[in-house]
Amino acid sequence: MTTEGRRDRRKRQTRATLSLTALRMVAERGLDHVTVDEISEAAGVSPRTFFNYFPSKDEAIIGDQLVDGGRIVTRLAAVPPQVPPLAALRTALAEVLDEMQAHHDLWVLRMRVVECHPTLLPRLVSGGAQNERAIAAALATRLGLPPDHDHPALVSAVAGAALRVSMGQWVRSGGTRALTDLVDEAFAALAAGLPPPPAGT
Missing domain, CATH: 1.10.10.60 (Homeodomain-like)
Structure with missing residues (x-):
């Protein structure tokens, strides 16, 4: 090294x-x-x-955000251009998700502390919004769209929501399911147009 x-x-x-x-x-x-x-x-x-x-x-x-925008933008640029936006974002997130899984106890503690101290939420939300804008700009470049086009912003926002929901499920389950599996399922549901879940699930 x-x-x-x-x-x-x-x-x-x-x-x-x-x-x-x-x-x-x-x-x-x-x-x-x-x-x-x-x-x-x-x-x-x-x-x-x-x-x-x-x-x-x-x-x-608050520590590191759920998604480090600059880091994801760098990894997104390395994904082949023919990969669809959501799949490209999932690939760009791979290393971050692995690190989060390796520090499950830290993320559980962080979420519990934030829940107990709502004054911390604005900082968390603000950081997430900045990251989504950075990722949207990178997606616009990737897709050859104007920086203010709605589509990249929508993709970035829904991907961020899918990650946050998956994170919540992961924490509540005590880590019994892999975060990567939960994120894969959420992204697959987005790519499929959010079909209703099977009966009984």
Whole structure:
């Protein structure tokens, strides 16, 4: 592994440690009873290091979005152009979904903390909307459509909704079903025009 690769890995580890520490402390004490200094001390870093990764305590709790728009855009560009938009997005999401599955406990804790502290929701929604716009712009380029065309925006929005619903199912099931399977089913339903589910399901 290169020096740059090791540096990137350490940064990801530090970021993940700060986010998990913040989540655990807030889950135990409540949002208003945890400070950046306390999070930093518990994570073994200085407050200055904390602010190198997150601009605020709330951002550390929210952590990485369900979809990192820039990362997905990069992977989307590598998918062959003949692949339909939804299938291309599913391919671009593969690595992110694998990482989420590997950190199931973290995502469960994050969702529970957000549910208990609704003031965090606007940040989560805002970040999701920004990501959807970035992905819509990439889809427009991929399809040769104007940046303001409705179709790429619609594809990005429904794909984001499918991911969020799948994530909720995954968390509620305790991870008994693979997140990738749930996302595959949701994307397949979208591609099929959202037919009604079979009776009894």
